Amino acid sequence: MRMVDLIEKKRDGQELTKEEIRFMIEGYTNETIPDYQMSAFAMAVYFKGMTEKERAELTLAMVDSGDKIDLSEIEGIKVDKHSTGGVGDTTTLVLAPLVASVGVPVAKMSGRGLGHTGGTIDKLESIKGFHVEIDNKQFIDLVNKNKVAVIGQSGNLTPADKKLYGLRDVTATVNSIPLIASSIMSKKIAAGADAIVLDVKTGAGAFMKDIEDAKKLAKAMVDIGNNVGRMTMAVISDMSQPLGYAIGNVLEVEEAINTLKGKGPKDLYELCLTLGSYMVFLAKKANSLEEAHKMLEEAIQSGKALEKFKTFIAAQGGDPSLIDDPMKLPKAKYKIELEAKESGWVESIIADEVGKAAMLLGAGRATKDSKIDLAVGIVLRKKVGDQVEKGESVATLHSNFENVDEIKKLLYQSFTISPTETKTPPLIYDKIS
Numbered sequence: 001m002r003m004v005d006l007i008e009k010k011r012d013g014q015e016l017t018k019e020e021i022r023f024m025i026e027g028y029t030n031e032t033i034p035d036y037q038m039s040a041f042a043m044a045v046y047f048k049g050m051t052e053k054e055r056a057e058l059t060l061a062m063v064d065s066g067d068k069i070d071l072s073e074i075e076g077i078k079v080d081k082h083s084t085g086g087v088g089d090t091t092t093l094v095l096a097p098l099v100a101s102v103g104v105p106v107a108k109m110s111g112r113g114l115g116h117t118g119g120t121i122d123k124l125e126s127i128k129g130f131h132v133e134i135d136n137k138q139f140i141d142l143v144n145k146n147k148v149a150v151i152g153q154s155g156n157l158t159p160a161d162k163k164l165y166g167l168r169d170v171t172a173t174v175n176s177i178p179l180i181a182s183s184i185m186s187k188k189i190a191a192g193a194d195a196i197v198l199d200v201k202t203g204a205g206a207f208m209k210d211i212e213d214a215k216k217l218a219k220a221m222v223d224i225g226n227n228v229g230r231m232t233m234a235v236i237s238d239m240s241q242p243l244g245y246a247i248g249n250v251l252e253v254e255e256a257i258n259t260l261k262g263k264g265p266k267d268l269y270e271l272c273l274t275l276g277s278y279m280v281f282l283a284k285k286a287n288s289l290e291e292a293h294k295m296l297e298e299a300i301q302s303g304k305a306l307e308k309f310k311t312f313i314a315a316q317g318g319d320p321s322l323i324d325d326p327m328k329l330p331k332a333k334y335k336i337e338l339e340a341k342e343s344g345w346v347e348s349i350i351a352d353e354v355g356k357a358a359m360l361l362g363a364g365r366a367t368k369d370s371k372i373d374l375a376v377g378i379v380l381r382k383k384v385g386d387q388v389e390k391g392e393s394v395a396t397l398h399s400n401f402e403n404v405d406e407i408k409k410l411l412y413q414s415f416t417i418s419p420t421e422t423k424t425p426p427l428i429y430d431k432i433s
Contacts, residue, residue, distance in 0.1 A: 003027065003037045010044040018057045025061035029160045035167055042164070042173040050178035055220060056227040058178070062186035065160035069109070069136075069192035074143050076105045077283040080193035081275055082184060084217075087205040087355035088242035092120045092150075093256035094264075094272045095279070097309035100148035101299040104283040107143045108150040109191045117355070117363045118249045118372050121152055126250045126330060126374040130318030148312045157190045177213070181220035188225075195231035195282035197275055198222070202429065203240030205351020211236065211429055218432045233278050236430040237271055241349040241384050244268035248363040248377015248398060254326045260306045267383075267427050273297065274428060330375040332398035338408055343390045344417040346382050353414035354378060354395075357407045361399050376400055378411070385424035388417060 001023050006016060016024075024041065027033035050058065071078050079099070083089050096106045110120035110132075117123075124130050132152045134142070142149035161183050168174045188196050198221055201207070202214035218234035225232025237243075244265040246255040258264045259272065277292040286292035299305040310320040322328045358364060362373030375398065382394045394415055397404055 003033050003041075007037060007040050007044060010041060010048055013048045015051050016054055016057075021054065021057045022061050025058070025065060025160050029065045029163065038164065039167055039171040039173070042168055042171060042176070042179065045178055046173045046176045049176075052223050052227065055178050055182055056224050059182045059186045059189065059224050060228055062158050062160040062164075062182060063190045066158050066190065067156040068190050069157075071107050071140070071143075071192035071194075073140050074105050074107055076103075077194045078105050078107050078192065079195045079197060079279040079283050080108065080188055080191060081197045081199065081279060082188055083199040084184070084201050084207050086201045086239040086243060087117075087351040087358075088244045088247045088252065089201075089239075090123075090244055090246070090252040090256050090259075090268060091199065091272055091275060093123060093253065094259045094268070095276050096148050096150060097260065097312050098272065098296055098299060098305045099276050099279045099283075100146065100312070101304045101308040102280060102285060102295045103147060104280055104285055105143050106148040106279075107139065107192070108148075109153050110150055111153045117247060117252070117358055117377065118365070118374070120150065122372055122374070123249045123252055124150060124313075124316075124318070126253055127313055127318040127322050130313060130316055132316065134316065142315050146308070146311050146315055148308065149316065150312075153187075158186045161186050177217050177220050180217060181224055185221050185224045185228075189228060189230060193230065195279075196225050196233075197278045197282065198232065198234035199271070199275055200234055200236050201239035202236055203238050203351065203425075205242065205355060206239035215430055215432070218430075222432050231282050233282065234432040235271075235274060235278070235428055236432070237428050238267075238425050239351055240425055242351050242354055242380060243271065245380045245383070246377065247354060247358040247379075248361070249372065249374040250329045250331075251377040251379055251398060253329065257306070257309070257323055257326055260300060260309055262300045270427055332373075332375040332377075332400050334397075334399045334402055334404075336397040336399060336404055336408075337393040338395040338397065338411050340382075340388045340390055340392050340394050340415075340417060341412070342417055344388065344419045345422045346384050346386050346388060346394070347416040347418035347422045349380070349384055349416075350414040353410055354380075357397075357410045357414070360407050360410070361397065361404070373400055383424070385422050387421075 200218040208214040280292035363377040
């Protein structure tokens with residue numbers, strides 16, 4: 001078998017066999033197939049696409065290129081959630097304890113963020129003492145005992161995907177739906193979940209800006225999951241503006257606590273209940289999505305969800321008293337208001353620009369080596385569709401330096417205020433199962 005023949009075959013739009021895909025991924029991982037041939041193949045896929053069967057085989061080949069997490073010792077159906085990212089996406093902090101509180105095991109592997117704000121691990125580590133450096137046995141024991149634990153991602157999962165993504169990044173082939181879908185799903189499958197719920201974002205703050213592209217990606221990932229034996233469902237949700245109000249690590253932890261109390265932002269609360277209902281349903285803890293939704297609402301109203309969050313934090317070394325008194329969490333030195341320059345209704349908030357502003361305050365990483373300031377970030381005071389008066393605050397900047405003029409300038413550019421009444425965008429555009 002020769003790589004050049006596989007490139008030619010895909011260039012001409014033909015379907016590759018399982019054996020051909022395995023040959024290619026194994027060869028690229030062990031460096032018998034060079035970068036220039038793999039980049040030619042990626043470009044052929046970019047233009048010609050892949051069949052449903054090819055996508056599933058590519059995903060499994062990448063899964064088998066490295067370690068796989070064995071969660072079989074955990075009792076029950078393990079359901080994982082993946083979001084394609086965005087600004088102010090605090091769903092994992094809410095969902096992990098919420099879903100666990102109704103008896104669904106959540107064995108979560110998360111990463112650190114590179115971009116607007118920290119990842120789930122960074123946010124959790126803003127709680128004093130919390131740590132993710134636990135071995136597999138302890139991880140499994142914690143999930144069996146408390147129904148929830150979160151650890152950092154293994155460096156040995158899907159090495160073929162890591163290598164291929166690095167190549168795609170420098171050959172203008174990142175935006176290929178078959179390659180994106182296989183990349184995401186290979187990591188989820190290697191992490192050992194029995195079922196997967198996907199939150200595919202669309203809008204200015206999302207990777208998939210166009211809703212039709214987001215639907216295609218969601219369908220591709222759902223098809224892969226179901227074809228390789230994982231129950232998979234997807235939600236297409238809005239990221240034209242930040243989710244919730246908080247953008248920044250400690251600020252998002254506080255917002256998650258409020259949401260678990262039933263006092264969080266309406267959009268974050270509703271999205272978490274929707275995604276959580278899918279997770280509970282796939283775990284066979286409810287006979288319908290409606291029943292699952294009711295179970296989760298009751299867990300919040302009764303305080304069970306918040307208690308589970310405290311149990312989860314304490315089990316991994318964190319101080320649970322910070323959940324009862326979030327004022328003990330790290331605080332920024334300055335709070336600076338962004339005042340509206342005119343009256344009207346908020347017509348749009350460009351999520352990407354707000355995220356960039358939060359990163360400039362120190363809430364995120366520009367490079368892998370950047371140091372995050374856990375206390376800083378932005379809290380929106382107004383969302384799209386809200387009325388605002390001139391001089392009224394539309395956002396609060398939490399900063400550890402006083403001169404934020406350039407950041408305020410960027411934020412003003414991200415807000416559009418209309419003289420006529422505007423509507424709130426839909427939160428969920430579609431569901432794919």
